[in-house]
Amino acid sequence: MSATSTVKVKVPATTANLGSGFDCLGAALTLYNQFRFSLSTREVLQIIATGAEADRVSTDASNLVYQSFTKLYEHLGKTPPPVQIExxxxxxxxxxxxxxxxxxxxGLLGANRLAGSPLSxxxxxxxxxxxxxxxxxxxxxLMGGCQLAASGIDRDWEICDIPWDRSVVPIVAxxxxxxxxxxxxRVLPNHYTRADAIFNASHLGLLLRGLETGRSDWLRSALQDRIHQPYRQALIQGYESVQSAALNAGAHGMVISGAGPTLLALADSASAEAVRSAMSSAWAGQEVDAQVKLLQIDRQGAIVE
Ligand SMILES: Nc1ncnc2c1ncn2[C@@H]1O[C@H](COP(=O)(O)OP(=O)(O)OP(=O)(O)O)[C@@H](O)[C@H]1O
Ligand SMILES: N[C@@H](CCO)C(=O)O
Structure with a gap:
């Protein structure tokens, strides 16, 4: 048994894409899942999930946390030890x-620590x-903040920390x-026109400067996208009503968070509460139950202890 027998990991939620940054830009939010990995003397895998949607995750070897835990050991060429995961x-x-x-x-951080931190x-x-x-x-x-990832030449990935002005408040519905x-x-096309590629490249550049400066006029344009949102909006009941409500209440803009269906508005601190309330009422008007939260950017990323 290694020196460490229990590891706790806290990981923030994230909002990916932010409009024009499809598959390359994302930010960590102040909303968390917490995990505890304990080496066990029992051979049977034990996974205990608690929280609002705990009954929706599998508690057998197909659980994604456990799958990722075992992947790290496979990568090391070792057999994973019996473990209890909370x-x-x-x-x-x-x-x-x-x-x-x-x-x-x-799963990866828990396994790495239990294995004695062999991976950087x-x-x-x-x-x-x-x-x-x-x-x-x-x-x-993993890293917290807002991060841009691009495939590299000298290494697989170049990761770039994107400054996020504190006046820009994320509101998730x-x-x-x-x-x-x-x-x-599945609903995304395989090919795009040159005009759409230029549209997204220019808007992503504008978005990075908009996030850094908090400039409303830049963010307002920058949050547009032609790669994924036009194809996904139809999958989200009430999208247009919630978007109109957010913009009318003073949001810089509204996008689909990750692959959806959560909608993310960005607003300045003075408008944030009005935007939250307007998005909440708009979804209620569409007979959709929704939780609408004002969050902040998590600056720390995953914590292992
Ligand atoms: N805490 C968890 N424990 C085990 N499995 C989980 C946990 N959280 C998520 N999963 C797995 O991930 C699946 C959801 O992944 P999916 O990529 O569809 O959505 P998402 O990650 O919430 O959204 P997005 O990638 O758009 O931000 C769940 O159905 C479940 O299989
Ligand atoms: N970039 C991904 C994020 C969701 O995992 C998508 O939009 O499909």
Missing amino acids: IAMDVPLARGLGSSATAIVA PEEVLHLAIALEGHPDNVVPA IPNFELSTAEAR
Whole structure:
């Protein structure tokens, strides 16, 4: 048995894409899942989940936290030890807030610490990206803040910390229905026009400067996108009403959080509460139960202790 027998991991929710940053930009939010990994003397895997949606995650070997835990040991060429995993869930499942990224990041970090920390943070990050399939949730979940990931030349990934002005407040409107990432990716086209590629490249550049400065006019334009949102809006009942309500209440703009169905508005501090209330009423008017929260950017990322 290694010197450490219990590890606690806390991982933030994340909002990916932010409009024009499809599959490359994401930010960590002040909403968390917490995990405890304990080496066990019992051979049988034990997974105990608590929280609002705890009955929705599997508690057998198909659980994504355990799958990621075993992947790290496989990567080391070792057999995973018997383990008990406790999961305290606050990040809702399949809503576009990076629940799968919290599971992957926790499984890898828990296993790495129990194995005596053989992998560097960069190696864990690369494994996490490979497991999730795209970097925009797992990178901010691990590192905190707002992060841009681009495939590199000297290394697999160049990761760039994007300054986020404190005046820019994220407001998440989380409906009570799920939309899996797999389903929301199926509706996307395989090819785009040159005009759409230029549109997204220019708006992503503007978005990065808008987030850094908090300039409303830049953010207002920058949050537009032609790669994923036009194809996904129809999967989200009430999208247009909630968007109009957010903009009328003074939001800089509103986008689909990750693959949806959560909608993310960005607003300045003075308008944030009015935007929260307007989004909540708009979804109630569509007979959709939703939780609408003012959050902040988590600056720390995943914590292991
Ligand atoms: N805490 C958890 N424990 C075990 N499995 C989890 C946990 N959280 C998420 N999952 C798995 O991840 C799936 C959801 O992943 P999916 O990519 O569809 O949504 P998401 O990660 O919440 O959203 P997005 O990627 O758009 O931000 C769940 O159905 C479940 O299988
Ligand atoms: N970039 C991903 C995030 C969700 O995992 C998508 O929008 O499909």
